[in-house]
Amino acid sequence: MFPLGSVLLPHMPLPLRVFEPRYLAMLRDILADEPSEFGVTLIERGQEVGGGDVRTDIGTVAQIGSLDTSGESILLIAQGVRRIRVDRWLDDAPYPRAEVSDLPDPEWSEDLAPMLERADRLVRSVLKLAEETGAELRWPPDIGLDDDPAAAAWQLAAIAPFGPLDQLDLLRSTSIERLLSRTIDLAEDAHTIYSA
Incomplete structure (x- = not known):
């Protein structure tokens, strides 16, 4: 370990x-x-x-x-x-x-595609805002993601500028829907902070 x-x-x-x-x-x-x-x-x-x-x-x-x-x-x-x-x-x-x-891998469902697209837009928007404020970022806003949508959902959660406890909460997700929903919520909060 x-x-x-x-x-x-x-x-x-x-x-x-x-x-x-x-x-x-x-x-x-x-x-x-x-x-x-x-x-x-x-x-x-x-x-x-x-x-x-x-x-x-x-x-x-x-x-x-x-x-x-x-x-x-x-x-x-x-x-x-x-x-x-x-x-x-x-x-x-x-x-x-x-x-x-x-732990079991959460399963992808095509019904989640709109949620994945929304999470993608929000996370990249937050990364752009953070970049404009001069924040030190580990990942650029235009980083490519995996073609597999389940893998891309995890990657979006990882590239977003969230703290370790928020990322730990995301790691605990038991479904892709929960992972995307929490990523969206956290990204919206981060967007508000970087927009202020």
């Missing part, structure tokens, strides 16, 4: 710089398996470095796509592939570990 100060949503990339001995040990162990995967959860309280943090009970499995070992630390890019629930945290020695269960 790799607790972070941010939320990884399915179908999103996760760049990481790994330098702590415990996470280097984790990498060594998971790279023996194919595919090489680890869990990512949000740190609710505390900090990433040194342990002693309080972690959420829901997260995302990240699958390693590429590694760069040429520097003093390891740079990797992973991809969020599926959601998990933490059933029980185990001892952190030598690195954070947990017993987890996969």
Whole structure:
């Protein structure tokens, strides 16, 4: 497990710089398996470095796509592939570990296409407004999304300039309809804030 100060949503990339001995040990162990995967959860309280943090009970499995070992630390890019629930945290020695269960993937329905289009327009509008105010954005307003509408719904939730607790709420969605509905609500709130 790799607790972070941010939320990884399915179908999103996760760049990481790994330098702590415990996470280097984790990498060594998971790279023996194919595919090489680890869990990512949000740190609710505390900090990433040194342990002693309080972690959420829901997260995302990240699958390693590429590694760069040429520097003093390891740079990797992973991809969020599926959601998990933490059933029980185990001892952190030598690195954070947990017993987890996969959460079911919410199913897409063509009835949700208008909601996806609305969410897309709103999120991109908020990103444009945020860009105009000089906000530091991770994703540009014109970023491309997956052709699969269910994946695109997760990606919209991830690229929107929401805080980690809002993104955690979105990660808990049990349906694509709920995911899109909450994304729209949060985007409307953000639009009001950036428009003020």
